[in-house]
Structures are given as C-alpha cells and as structure tokens.
Amino acid sequence: MKNSKDIIDRCQQLYEDLDFTAAREWKAAEPGRKVIGYMPIYVPREILHAGGMLPLGIVGGGDQLEVIHGDAYYQSYICRIPRSTIELGVSGRLDFVDGMLFPSICDVIRNLSGMWKLMFPDVYSRYFDVPQNYADDIGGNYYKAELKELCEGLEDHCGVKITDEALRRSIAIYNENRRLVREVYEFRALEPWKAPASDVYLLIRAGLVLPVEEHSQMMQDWLAAVRHEDRPMRDNCRVVVTGLFCEQPPLNLIKSIELSGCYIVDDDLLLVTRWLLGDVPIDGDPLGNLADAFLHHSESTAAKYEPDLKEKGQHLVRSVEKYGAEGVIFASPSFCDPALLDRPMLQHVLADKNIPYIAFKYAENSGQMQPIREQAGTFADSIKLWSEA
Amino acid sequence: MKTFIGIDLGSTTTKAVLLDDNADVIGRGITNSRSNYDTATRVAKLEAIIDARLTLCRRALKDDVPELAGRLDDFLTRLELGFRREQFLEQLRDLEQTCIDHIDGDRFAGQESAVTDVLEAVFSKLRDEAAEIYGPNAERRSDFFRDIAGSRYLAVAEDLAKQAGLSYDLLLNVYDKSIIEVENRPPSEDMSGKFLRSLEELVNEAPEFGVDAATVERAVKSALGVDLEEAYLVGTGYGRVTLPFSKEHIRSEILCHGLGAHMMYPDTRTVLDIGGQDTKGIQVDPEGIVENFQMNDRCAAGCGRYLGYIADEMKMGLHELGPMAMKSTRSVRINSTCTVFAGAELRDRLALGEKREDILAGLHRAIILRAMSIISRSGGISDQFTFTGGVAKNEAAVRELRKLVVENYGDVTININPESIYTGALGAATFARRAVN
Amino acid sequence: MTEITTSRAERPAKDAVKDESMLKQKAMMAGHYDRLTSATERGEKVCATFVPGNLNELIMCFDFANNLPEVNAIQNGLRKKSGRYVMESEKLGHSEDVCTYVKSDIGMMAMGNLAPNGKPLPSPDVLLLSYTGCFTFMKWFELLREQYQCETIMLHTPYEGDGWVTENMRNYMVKQLKEEVIPKLERVSGVKFDIDRLRENLKRSAVAEDDLVYVLQSAKNKPSPIDAYFGGIYYIGPIFGAFRGTDDAIDYYRTLRAEVQDRLDNGRGPVTPEGDMGEEKYRLVTEGPPNYTSFRDFWKMFYDEGAVVVASSYTKVGGVYDFGFRHDPERPLESLAEYCLGVYTNRSLPQRVDMLVDYVNEYEADGLLINSIKSCNSFSAGQLLIMREVEKRTGKPAAFVESDLVDPRYFSAANIKNRMESYFQMVDQKRAGVKGAAA
Structure with a gap:
C-alpha cells in the first residue's frame, strides 16, 4: 500500500509544474488527443471527458511564476489570476491546449474570454455562461441549449464526437470522483490532524491536471493510507475558510492558517471538483441531467444569484453546523468582486447566528504570511477563550 | 553666440542643458528642486552657464595655451574648484548675515549678542574649512550648498553652543529659518569675478x-567675455503644471525624454526611464519623435521612490543598495x-533569515519586472534600447534589466549614458533649438 | 441626467437661446426627483433598476416611478458628496477594492438617502435586477434587497461571449420577461400588463432614439458641433434614465437635434461650461466612463487644448443605437431582450475593439483615449489589450489615463494632465513629421 506522503509528494510535483508536463504527456501518448483548459468556477467536465478530451484546470500561476508580460495587460486594481493566466499563455506554457473555457464568475474572467480570442485566435475559446434563473423551463432550457452549443463547438473545433452514451459513462465516472472528493472532505472534518489542509488541497488540485480515473484512484489510495497513519492531534480550533473559489491562495497561506491553530474543516477551494452535490442521474437525457443538477443541486457561491433572501449565506451556516466549525475565515483575493461584494452579506448572516469570523485579503503571489499568521492565531485564541468562558 | x-x-532635482548653434552641449547644470521651481530653474540655468563658461575656457585654453x-x-x-569655493564663501556670507538677522523674538531675549558671537565663530570656522572642502583631493558627497553648509553648520554649531553654554x-532655529531663504536667493551674477579670483590663485x-x-588670463577672459545670448528656452518636467514658463516654452517631458535619448543615441527606438515618481516606456521614430508611450499606472509601485523606502528601511544609503545586491548569489x-x-x-524576509543582499537582489528584479x-x-x-533615470545608475537594476531584455527581446543594443539624468533637459534644449531654426 | 451650471454671465448672450435643451433637461431631472421623493405620499410605487438593461418602457406599464441608483451616484459625484458616502460604506465593512457606485449608494442610504432636491428618496417596492453587462449589479441589488427586504426580480442577460446574439439567448430573455418579470411587476404594482401600452412606449422610444443617433453622428462633421463624451453624457441622460419611452424624451431630443443642426449650419463647435469651444485641434474617441467628482476639471483638460471627443463607448452603455438597433413596437419583448443583449458592456472584447476601430475611422479621429476606471472591471479588464488592438488596426496612437467614477481619492489631476498634454503634443509631432518637432 502507498503511503500518504508519496501521494502528496506526487501532487506537489504536479502543483509546482507550471509546464503541465502530465497533461502534455497524456496528449502526446496518443495522436489526436485534445486538451481543453478551463478556469474557475465550474464547467461540466463530463462533456469534455465524453469527447475523449482532457479537462485541464487553469487556476493562475501561483507564487512561483514570474509575471513579465501578464502585467502589461492589467491595471494595478485588477486581481492576479488573469495576469498569471495570460503569462502562462504568452510564455507558451499552454501551447498544447486546444481550447479554453471561461466560466461565468466575474467581469474580469468574462473579459478574459474575449482577450483569449484576440490573443490566441487558433484556440477554441468560449465564455461558458450559466443561468441565473433556476426555473426548469426558463434557465433550464437555456442551459441545456448552451451545453448543446458547447458540445457542437467542441465537436467542430476538435474533431471529436460527443454521444449521449459517452456522456452517461462520463457522468458515472465523475460521480465516482465527486464521491471520493466528498469522502476526503468528510474524513478531514472528522480527523483534521490526519489530513492537513495543504495535503487535502494538493490532493484535490491534482484532479485539475490528471485524467479523472487516475485522480479517483489517487484519492482512494490516499484515503486508504491516511486511515492507517497516525499523527499528533493538536489543540486547534475548527474553522471554515471561504472566499477562495477563484484565485488560489499560496500553499503557504493554507499552511499558515493551520499552523496558527486553526483546523480547516471546510473551504470553497477548487469548487469545480464538488460543484454538483450528490450524484447526477445516469439514465435519461444526460445534458438534461447535468442541467437539472446545476439548477437544483449545486454549490452556492458569490458568483451565483441567490433568489431567496432567506437562503442567502445559509450554505455557510450549514457548513459550520455540519462540520462542527467554531468560526469562519473570510480569505478573499484582493480586488475580487464576487468575494468582496458578497462578504458583508455573509458576515451579517454569521453575526445573526453568533458565529465568529475574521477577514483578510491575499493574492496568489502573496509573500508575507506574518499578518495572516497573527490574525488567524489571534482568532484561534479568542475562540478558545470564548468557548472556555 | 546663440544658446538654446x-x-x-x-x-527632486532640476536640470539645465545649454546647446550652441551646432547642437553641441556646452553646459549642464543641476540643482535640488526645493519647493520653489522659479529659483530651481534660475539656479540650474546658472549652473549650466557656469559649465558653459568652463567649456569655453577649455576651447580657448586649448587653442591659446598649448603647453597645457x-x-x-x-x-x-582646479579652476572650477576655486570658483566653487568662491561661490560657497559668497553664500556662506549671505547665510551668516541672514542668520544674524533672524536673531529675533522672545526666545532670544537677553541672549542676542551671545548667539551672534557663536554664529560669527561658527561661520569663521566654516570659512576656514572652505579651502579644505574645495581642496583638489577632497571628497564631497554633494555639490548642493544646503548639504555641504548644512551638515558642517549643525556639527560646528552644536559644539560651539555647548562651549558657550547656549x-x-x-x-x-535661526539656521532653519535662514537656509531656505538663502537657498531661494540666486547667487550673485558676478560670475567673471569669481572665475578670475580662482584663476589668480591657481x-x-x-x-x-x-x-x-x-596668456592664461587673456584666454580665460576671452572665454568669459563671449556673449551667451539666450535664443530660446524650453522647459519640461513632472511639475509642468506649475512650470514658470509660458505655454509656448513648455514641452511634455515624454517628448523631451524621447528626443533627448535620440540625441544621445540616434538609433534609439525604445526608451525606458525610471524616475523617482514614475516609470515611462517610450517608443521613438528615427527622428526622435515619440510614437507611443506608457507610464506606470496610478499605482507608483516599483518606481525609484520604492528604492528610497527600502534604503530607509534598511538604514542604508540609496547608492549602497545596488552594490550590496550585486553580492547576492541567490x-x-x-x-x-x-x-x-x-x-x-x-x-518578514529578514525575520525568515534571508540574507540582505539576496533580498535586495530580489527587490531589484521586482522593480525591473x-x-x-x-x-x-x-x-x-525592436532595436536600440536606452535606459535613463536615476535607477539607470544602479548596477544591480541594470544587471537584471540586461538579463530580462535579452531573454525577452533578444540581443539588442542597450545604451546607458552616464549623463542620462540630463536626457529630458537635452531634449528640451533640442526643442528650443528647433523652435528657432 | 446632469446639468451644466455655467453662469449666464460667462456665456455669450446669443447662446442663451440655444440652451433650451439644457433647460428642458434640467426641468425634467427636477421633475424626476420631485416625483420620486413624493412617490410615497402620492401612493405611487417605486421600482429601482440599472441603466444598462433599463426597461423603462416596461416599468412605465405598471405606473412605477423609476429610481436608478447609478444616476443617484452620478449626481452625488457631481455634487461632491460621493466621497463621504464611499467612506461611510467602507466604514460599514465594504472593501476599498470594490465599485464606488455601490458604495456611494450604500453610504447615501446610511446618511439619510437624500435626493438632489434635499428630500429623502423612497424605499423601492421592487428591485428589478436587470443583470446586464456588469457582475456588480447582481451583488448590488442583493445588498439592497437585504436592506429593503422587498421583492427582487432577476432578469439575466446572457453575455455576447462569441460576439453575437443567439436564438437561445433571446428566447431565454423573452421567457424570463413573460414568466418572471411581468407577472412579478403585476403583482407588486397591482396593475395588469397591457402589451399595447408597452408598444406605445416603445414607439416613442424609437422616435427619440432616431434623434439621439442624429446628434451623436453629427460629430462626423468637422468641426464637430458636439462633444460626444463630456457633452454626450448630458445628451444620453433622458434616454438612459427614466425618460425613454416618454413624450418628454421625444421633445428633448427634437429640441437638441435642432440646436445641433443650428450649430452645424453655423460651423460652430461644441458647447462647453465656458461657452463655445475654440478651434478644433484634436478629434478623439474615448473608451470608458468619465470621472464624475472632477468632471469639469477633466473636461477642461480637453477643451483648453482644443480637443473634442467625436465618439465614445460610454454613451453606448445604456443602449447601442448607432448601428441600427431601435426599440420595435412590433416585437415588443424581443426588442427589449435585444436591447439588453446589445448594450456596450454586454459585448465581447473583440466586438468592443471593432466598434472603437470603426469610430476612429468613421469619425476621422486622431486616436483613442482610454479613461480606465478603478470601479468598473466590466469596462476596465482588458482595456490595455483593446488599446493595443485599436492602435494596431487604425495606426493611430492611444492614450491611457486612470481615475474612478465617484471616488475623489482616485482622481489625480496632475497625473492625468501630464499624460493628456504629452499625448496631444505627440499627436502634433506625428502630424507634422520631422518639421513638427520644431513647432
């Protein structure tokens, strides 16, 4: 049996590899293979998989990529992820990518879709719009037609065929992947000292660059390994971290939160891997099933409209309750419209429930962890004092 | 002769360049900008004229005194040093008188004559030091009166005040009130007198x-006697909003920079200027005409001023940053x-145990990025590239720039002129010349 | 939506006659705010919505007074009140990083919610969240919903990601209008929807739109009789705000058109706060919103140099009419859908580049000026690429300045002036070639 360290070491290598060697090798292994990049927050990877393509998650350049050209495209008041993504593009690191999907998350990523069309005219670039209306015959029909258009676009551009049969198979494979992701999250919430947040992050993140089958196997191996390993339990408090759904925090930030005395028991990192809650039905119209799952069984996040005022922020309260968290940390990328505009409303909901929280901002290339360590540490201390009082 | x-x-500084009719630079002058652009302009111009006189002296002496x-x-x-000393003494006398005039108000009550005595003693000592300050081998960290006189005044005055029980x-108090006045008072126009006194002594x-x-005196006198007619003046600079010139005498600093770089290196196509307040990228055509320019956005991150903060934070001199960064291996x-x-x-970095030189190397790279x-x-x-501004004097910054330019644009010629601080003024002078011709 | 407050004395006497459109607009705006601030006492219901994707014709069908928070924010910017409001809302926990329209609005509510006439604005009865071309709109009305606890209607306008409107997008919008928007507006207002009333409103819109397009396109003349950015902001006021589909708007645009025609006939340039502009020296196309806290200072940097803006993208933010679109009474809901889909900020980057290139060429401009606004990522993200592309395709130089909509902290006059002057001098030089360097 593999040990968890070997698995996480492999994930770390994948994480640090800004040339996406694993995806390149996958593509080179068989002629005609296609790779489709996608940005946060969610795309139906089943569709890409059903066409025999590799979905490749592009979540910026992290803190190790030196941005030379990307900054030339953005003013100082715009977040980091589009700059480093452009840097990846102009530096040739994405030259093997046949298409790019830009999901509806904010105006910056939305506009990046058009920039990609101008800068890389040979690449299939699509703004992936999703409904903000959740009625089946309104938003649902619109979304189904959008999915169909996406399938046709990919078929045209990549010379693939996306059949219903293949879609059903892919849905089943992704159902399995999502089950394992949930299992990883639940395991961490139960025994967080055995599953450091940075390990869990790297493990899930590997799923953005590996074929899904390989990633599922990896998670299985990891779960099997960590259940048998023992690590010292620390007197940490339990927190939910939110706001990290697009630009990624540096790994050091995740580590710093835990080192300061906070076990992360839930987060909104890499939401694409668990956007759809529960299994998507395999029988029937696969695009219809994906649409239904999106409309009625998907994550809540700032980029999505919440039609019901009473429901606003309740996903966070539920997460706190479900995982027995004692507080919430709002970690938002600087200049992130969705996270920062949503934050006051979420904070009001938490305040109403007497759930303590703190907030700070980061950038994917933040170098200073001291202020974050101090804030998270003080938060952990105050929670402990509060619970003892 | 006509000058432009x-x-x-x-x-921070005001620069002046004097061109002759052949577009040759005959004089350069620099001074600190103070809070008064009018004075700064006058002083810089005067400095350029002094420099021009030296150029004319050089021309005359070369022809008339071949034994030199x-x-x-x-x-x-040596001639200039003597001149500077004379100028310094003149300003020192002004400062002394101004200080004495400022002995006024309640705080001085009953101590007026004691303060006057100390002041006279201080200035007498400073006058004595002048010969040394302007000796042939003396090292001065600055050429600005405020810097030279100020540091010595403060040191000597503290000493003598203590001795006098004041x-x-x-x-x-009197110094602070007086130095600004003196600084904003242009030196007297009697330039020839100072040159001749210096010459005599030499x-x-x-x-x-x-x-x-x-023979020497005849040559120098002829040089001093040349009529320097100001045919046209053009001003530029960051503070253009309040430039003390009328509109037709003002050109944008970007245009001046582009043209100045072109005058220094006619094959320049791209100019990078990293100044205290901003960073500019300028594209010029084969005639030195600006085709495109971009400046740092509203956020001034990575400008020269950033290095100033770093120097303060590290308790180092600005000019020491580059050499220290050069020591870095990682x-x-x-x-x-x-x-x-x-x-x-x-x-944060220092606390993590990183070496100062390695951090500094990283900071220089960040600025250049x-x-x-x-x-x-x-x-x-695309073609020749000219780097100007204060940061162009910083070897660590230049090293990073060379690396990155080659990596991203291939093997292009990179020009860095030791007089690059005068690029804008040279462009302005060229505009002045073109305005007349 | 805004008023030019040049004093009578400053302006040549003969101009007084020509200002009818300005006086009319001023009266319309005063009436608008009087209507809003007295809505509660008169028993009138209030609907709040946004300028891009503003469905004024539909809102009028239910007898709502239309309150547009962006317009309020602009008024607060021009009246130098927005700075305090923005800081107030930052004190309330809103990030310094986000849109200042939102923060001005929230700060204004926290500080008494006073309209320009000094009376309190009413709480809205319904928030029509026309989610069109701007992500922030969604959060803005979620925030207002939290405050007012009132009915909120989402109308989602899909983005023209590929550069065109698909059948699916149009159907989706029409279906939302039919099945969500209209029934909810009926419920809140208690007024039954009458499609013929909508048709009448749309018919009136189209008449005013024709005149607006005439006015905007008059800038193709040399000299241009209008400034299509600073002046243009006044011209779009009624049609982007609460007047599209009204007789008032028809009158206003008819009057304005006649005035512009008169300027053209007499070879006169645009009107500025200091009277007629002098000689037209530079013709520019602008991209991006203006700054409202130093609107006059910014404008002055243009007209003092003889620069006139001949076309701007900002005046298309509440509807793009100059490529032929008109509200169509024959296809009422479809044309409302197409109107929303087509507003400038709902267009893809390549479409925006095409439009700006077209403007530079069609209006024979010297180049493009981008005013990049910190608040507005919808406009700003990608503008540096837009700049490159437009330069490349037109061969004309572009300039880039930065400011903010209504946050006075983000307007640096010296910085902007420095760039503007450099830009104008560069244009001079380029025009004159080598000899120009001497000029």
Whole structure:
C-alpha cells in the first residue's frame, strides 16, 4: 500500500509544474488527443471527458511564476489570476491546449474570454455562461441549449464526437470522483490532524491536471493510507475558510492558517471538483441531467444569484453546523468582486447566528504570511477563550 | 553666440542643458528642486552657464595655451574648484548675515549678542574649512550648498553652543529659518569675478602648471567675455503644471525624454526611464519623435521612490543598495513592489533569515519586472534600447534589466549614458533649438 | 441626467437661446426627483433598476416611478458628496477594492438617502435586477434587497461571449420577461400588463432614439458641433434614465437635434461650461466612463487644448443605437431582450475593439483615449489589450489615463494632465513629421 506522503509528494510535483508536463504527456501518448483548459468556477467536465478530451484546470500561476508580460495587460486594481493566466499563455506554457473555457464568475474572467480570442485566435475559446434563473423551463432550457452549443463547438473545433452514451459513462465516472472528493472532505472534518489542509488541497488540485480515473484512484489510495497513519492531534480550533473559489491562495497561506491553530474543516477551494452535490442521474437525457443538477443541486457561491433572501449565506451556516466549525475565515483575493461584494452579506448572516469570523485579503503571489499568521492565531485564541468562558 | 536652453524640472532635482548653434552641449547644470521651481530653474540655468563658461575656457585654453596639453582637464578642475569655493564663501556670507538677522523674538531675549558671537565663530570656522572642502583631493558627497553648509553648520554649531553654554535649539532655529531663504536667493551674477579670483590663485599657488599668467588670463577672459545670448528656452518636467514658463516654452517631458535619448543615441527606438515618481516606456521614430508611450499606472509601485523606502528601511544609503545586491548569489523572489508594503515584506524576509543582499537582489528584479511590463505595454523593444533615470545608475537594476531584455527581446543594443539624468533637459534644449531654426 | 451650471454671465448672450435643451433637461431631472421623493405620499410605487438593461418602457406599464441608483451616484459625484458616502460604506465593512457606485449608494442610504432636491428618496417596492453587462449589479441589488427586504426580480442577460446574439439567448430573455418579470411587476404594482401600452412606449422610444443617433453622428462633421463624451453624457441622460419611452424624451431630443443642426449650419463647435469651444485641434474617441467628482476639471483638460471627443463607448452603455438597433413596437419583448443583449458592456472584447476601430475611422479621429476606471472591471479588464488592438488596426496612437467614477481619492489631476498634454503634443509631432518637432 502507498503511503500518504508519496501521494502528496506526487501532487506537489504536479502543483509546482507550471509546464503541465502530465497533461502534455497524456496528449502526446496518443495522436489526436485534445486538451481543453478551463478556469474557475465550474464547467461540466463530463462533456469534455465524453469527447475523449482532457479537462485541464487553469487556476493562475501561483507564487512561483514570474509575471513579465501578464502585467502589461492589467491595471494595478485588477486581481492576479488573469495576469498569471495570460503569462502562462504568452510564455507558451499552454501551447498544447486546444481550447479554453471561461466560466461565468466575474467581469474580469468574462473579459478574459474575449482577450483569449484576440490573443490566441487558433484556440477554441468560449465564455461558458450559466443561468441565473433556476426555473426548469426558463434557465433550464437555456442551459441545456448552451451545453448543446458547447458540445457542437467542441465537436467542430476538435474533431471529436460527443454521444449521449459517452456522456452517461462520463457522468458515472465523475460521480465516482465527486464521491471520493466528498469522502476526503468528510474524513478531514472528522480527523483534521490526519489530513492537513495543504495535503487535502494538493490532493484535490491534482484532479485539475490528471485524467479523472487516475485522480479517483489517487484519492482512494490516499484515503486508504491516511486511515492507517497516525499523527499528533493538536489543540486547534475548527474553522471554515471561504472566499477562495477563484484565485488560489499560496500553499503557504493554507499552511499558515493551520499552523496558527486553526483546523480547516471546510473551504470553497477548487469548487469545480464538488460543484454538483450528490450524484447526477445516469439514465435519461444526460445534458438534461447535468442541467437539472446545476439548477437544483449545486454549490452556492458569490458568483451565483441567490433568489431567496432567506437562503442567502445559509450554505455557510450549514457548513459550520455540519462540520462542527467554531468560526469562519473570510480569505478573499484582493480586488475580487464576487468575494468582496458578497462578504458583508455573509458576515451579517454569521453575526445573526453568533458565529465568529475574521477577514483578510491575499493574492496568489502573496509573500508575507506574518499578518495572516497573527490574525488567524489571534482568532484561534479568542475562540478558545470564548468557548472556555 | 546663440544658446538654446532646456530645463527639466524634476520632483527632486532640476536640470539645465545649454546647446550652441551646432547642437553641441556646452553646459549642464543641476540643482535640488526645493519647493520653489522659479529659483530651481534660475539656479540650474546658472549652473549650466557656469559649465558653459568652463567649456569655453577649455576651447580657448586649448587653442591659446598649448603647453597645457595633457593637463587641461586637471587645470580646469582646479579652476572650477576655486570658483566653487568662491561661490560657497559668497553664500556662506549671505547665510551668516541672514542668520544674524533672524536673531529675533522672545526666545532670544537677553541672549542676542551671545548667539551672534557663536554664529560669527561658527561661520569663521566654516570659512576656514572652505579651502579644505574645495581642496583638489577632497571628497564631497554633494555639490548642493544646503548639504555641504548644512551638515558642517549643525556639527560646528552644536559644539560651539555647548562651549558657550547656549541652547543648541537657538542655533538650529535661526539656521532653519535662514537656509531656505538663502537657498531661494540666486547667487550673485558676478560670475567673471569669481572665475578670475580662482584663476589668480591657481596661477599663483600651482606653479606646477608652469603657464604664463598673462596668456592664461587673456584666454580665460576671452572665454568669459563671449556673449551667451539666450535664443530660446524650453522647459519640461513632472511639475509642468506649475512650470514658470509660458505655454509656448513648455514641452511634455515624454517628448523631451524621447528626443533627448535620440540625441544621445540616434538609433534609439525604445526608451525606458525610471524616475523617482514614475516609470515611462517610450517608443521613438528615427527622428526622435515619440510614437507611443506608457507610464506606470496610478499605482507608483516599483518606481525609484520604492528604492528610497527600502534604503530607509534598511538604514542604508540609496547608492549602497545596488552594490550590496550585486553580492547576492541567490536572489530571493519578491512578489510585491508595493511601496506601502515594502517595509513589512522586508522585515518578514529578514525575520525568515534571508540574507540582505539576496533580498535586495530580489527587490531589484521586482522593480525591473514592473518596468518590463511597462515596456511591453508601450510596444516592446525592436532595436536600440536606452535606459535613463536615476535607477539607470544602479548596477544591480541594470544587471537584471540586461538579463530580462535579452531573454525577452533578444540581443539588442542597450545604451546607458552616464549623463542620462540630463536626457529630458537635452531634449528640451533640442526643442528650443528647433523652435528657432 | 446632469446639468451644466455655467453662469449666464460667462456665456455669450446669443447662446442663451440655444440652451433650451439644457433647460428642458434640467426641468425634467427636477421633475424626476420631485416625483420620486413624493412617490410615497402620492401612493405611487417605486421600482429601482440599472441603466444598462433599463426597461423603462416596461416599468412605465405598471405606473412605477423609476429610481436608478447609478444616476443617484452620478449626481452625488457631481455634487461632491460621493466621497463621504464611499467612506461611510467602507466604514460599514465594504472593501476599498470594490465599485464606488455601490458604495456611494450604500453610504447615501446610511446618511439619510437624500435626493438632489434635499428630500429623502423612497424605499423601492421592487428591485428589478436587470443583470446586464456588469457582475456588480447582481451583488448590488442583493445588498439592497437585504436592506429593503422587498421583492427582487432577476432578469439575466446572457453575455455576447462569441460576439453575437443567439436564438437561445433571446428566447431565454423573452421567457424570463413573460414568466418572471411581468407577472412579478403585476403583482407588486397591482396593475395588469397591457402589451399595447408597452408598444406605445416603445414607439416613442424609437422616435427619440432616431434623434439621439442624429446628434451623436453629427460629430462626423468637422468641426464637430458636439462633444460626444463630456457633452454626450448630458445628451444620453433622458434616454438612459427614466425618460425613454416618454413624450418628454421625444421633445428633448427634437429640441437638441435642432440646436445641433443650428450649430452645424453655423460651423460652430461644441458647447462647453465656458461657452463655445475654440478651434478644433484634436478629434478623439474615448473608451470608458468619465470621472464624475472632477468632471469639469477633466473636461477642461480637453477643451483648453482644443480637443473634442467625436465618439465614445460610454454613451453606448445604456443602449447601442448607432448601428441600427431601435426599440420595435412590433416585437415588443424581443426588442427589449435585444436591447439588453446589445448594450456596450454586454459585448465581447473583440466586438468592443471593432466598434472603437470603426469610430476612429468613421469619425476621422486622431486616436483613442482610454479613461480606465478603478470601479468598473466590466469596462476596465482588458482595456490595455483593446488599446493595443485599436492602435494596431487604425495606426493611430492611444492614450491611457486612470481615475474612478465617484471616488475623489482616485482622481489625480496632475497625473492625468501630464499624460493628456504629452499625448496631444505627440499627436502634433506625428502630424507634422520631422518639421513638427520644431513647432
């Protein structure tokens, strides 16, 4: 049996590899293979998989990529992820990518879709719009037609065929992947000292660059390994971290939160891997099933409209309750419209429930962890004092 | 002779360049900008004229006193030093009188004459030091009166005040009130007198030159006698909003910079200027005409001022940063060029045990990365590339720039002129010349 | 939506006659705010919505007074009140990083919610969240919903990601209008929807739109009789705000058109706060919103140099009419859908580049000026690429300045002036070639 360290070491290598060697090798292994990049927050990877393509998650350049050209495209008041993504593009690191999907998350990523069309005219670039209306015959029909258009676009551009049969198979494979992701999250919430947040992050993140089958196997191996390993339990408090759904925090930030005395028991990192809650039905119209799952069984996040005022922020309260968290940390990328505009409303909901929280901002290339360590540490201390009082 | 003057009013220094009718630079002058652009302009211009007189002296001496061949530079340096000393003494007298005039008010009550006595003693000592300050081998950290007189005044005054049992604050008070006044008072126009006094002393006290006093004096007098007619003046600079010139005498600093770089290196196509307040990427055509320019956006991260903060934070001189960074063997990656966060980031890195030189190397790279993005915004680099501004004097910054330019744009010629601080003023002077011709 | 407050004395006497459109607009705006601030006492219901994707014709069908928070924010910017409001809302926990329209609005509510006439604005009865071309809109009305606890109607306008409107997008919008928007507006207002009333409103819109397009396109003349950015902002006021589909708007645009025609006939340039502009020296196309806290200072940097803006993208933010679109009474809901889909900020980057290139060429401009606004990522993200592309395709130089909509902290006059002057001098030089350097 593999040990968890070997698995996480492999994930770390994948994480640090800004040339996406694993995806390149996958593509080179068989002629005609296609790779489709996608940005946060969610795309139906089943569709890409059903066409025999590799979905490749592009979540910026992290803190190790030196941005030379990307900054030339953005003013100082715009977040980091589009700059480093452009840097990846102009530096040739994405030259093997046949298409790019830009999901509806904010105006910056939305506009990046058009920039990609101008800068890389040979690449299939699509703004992936999703409904903000959740009625089946309104938003649902619109979304189904959008999915169909996406399938046709990919078929045209990549010379693939996306059949219903293949879609059903892919849905089943992704159902399995999502089950394992949930299992990883639940395991961490139960025994967080055995599953450091940075390990869990790297493990899930590997799923953005590996074929899904390989990633599922990896998670299985990891779960099997960590259940048998023992690590010292620390007197940490339990927190939910939110706001990290697009630009990624540096790994050091995740580590710093835990080192300061906070076990992360839930987060909104890499939401694409668990956007759809529960299994998507395999029988029937696969695009219809994906649409239904999106409309009625998907994550809540700032980029999505919440039609019901009473429901606003309740996903966070539920997460706190479900995982027995004692507080919430709002970690938002600087200049992130969705996270920062949503934050006051979420904070009001938490305040109403007497759930303590703190907030700070980061950038994917933040170098200073001291202020974050101090804030998270003080938060952990105050929670402990509060619970003892 | 006709001269054309360009003035570049910067946020910290004001520069002037004098061109003759052949577009040759005959004089350059620089002074600190103070809070008064009018005075700064006058002083910079005067400095350029002094420099021009020296150029004319050089031309005259070269022709008329051939026996100075090989020692002309030395001779002129000594001549200028003597001139500077005379100028310094003149300003010192002004400062002394101004200080004495400022002994006024309640705080001085009953101590007026004691303060006057100390002041006279202080200035007497400073006058005595002048010969040494302007000695042939003396090292001065600055050429600005405020810097030279100020540091010595404060040191001597503290000493003498203590001896006299006076509060040092009183001497500080009169100094603070007076220095600004003196600084904003242009030196007297009697330039020839100062040159001639310097010359006389040089001839008398430096027989090693072995020149005939009368011949030299004739040559220098002829140089001093040339009429320098100001045919046209053009001003530019960051403070252009309040430039003390009328509109037709003002050109944008970007245009001046582009043209100045073109005058220095006619094959320049791209200019990068990293100044205290901003960073500019400029593209020029074969005639020096600006085709495109980009500046740092509203956020001034990564400009020269950033290095100033770093120097303060590290308690180092600005000019010491580059040499220390050059010692680095392993550059630390610094991601933020945010001036506001510079201090915190630095302390964080030091706390992590990183070496100062490695952090500094990383900081220099970070600044140059910002500059690279501005170059990229303005259209990249296609042919000769000229780097100007205060940061161009910093060897560590230049090293990073060379690396990145080659990596991103291939093997292009990179020009860095030791007089690059005058680029804007040279462009302005060229505009002045073109305005007439 | 805004008023030019040049004093009578400053302006040549003969101009007084020509200002009818300005006086009319001023009266319309005063009436608008009087209507809003007295809505509660008069028993009138209030609907709040946004300028891009503003469905004024539909809102009028239910007798709502239409309150547009962006317009309020602009008024607060021009009246130098927005700075305090923005800081107030930052004190309330809103990030310094986000849109200042939102923060001005929230700060205004926290500080008494006073309209320009000094009376309190009413709480809205319904928030029509026309989610069109701007992500922030969604959060803005979620925030207002939290405050007012009132009915909120989402109308989602899909983005023209590929550069065109698909059948699916149009159907989706029409279906939302039919099945969500209209029934909810009926419920809140208690007024039954009458499609013929909508048709009448749309018919009136189209008449005013024709005149607006005439006015905007008059800038193709040399000299241009209008400034299509600073002046243009006044011209779009009624049609982007609460007047599209009214007789008032028809009158206003008819009057304005006649005035512009008169300027053209007499070879006169645009009107500025200091009277007629002098000689037209530079013709520019602008991209991006203006700054409202130093609107006059910014404008002055243009007209003092003889620069006139001949076309701007900002004046298309509440509807793009100059490529032929008109509200169509024959296809009422479809044309409302197409109107929303087509507003400038709902267009893809390549479409925006095409439009700006077209403007530079069609209006024979000297170049493009981008005013990049910190608040507005919808406009700003990608503008540096837009700049490159437009330069490349037109061969004309572009300039880039930065400011903010209504946050006075983000307007640096010296910085902007420095760039503007450099830009104008560069244009001079380029025009004159080598000899120009001497000029």
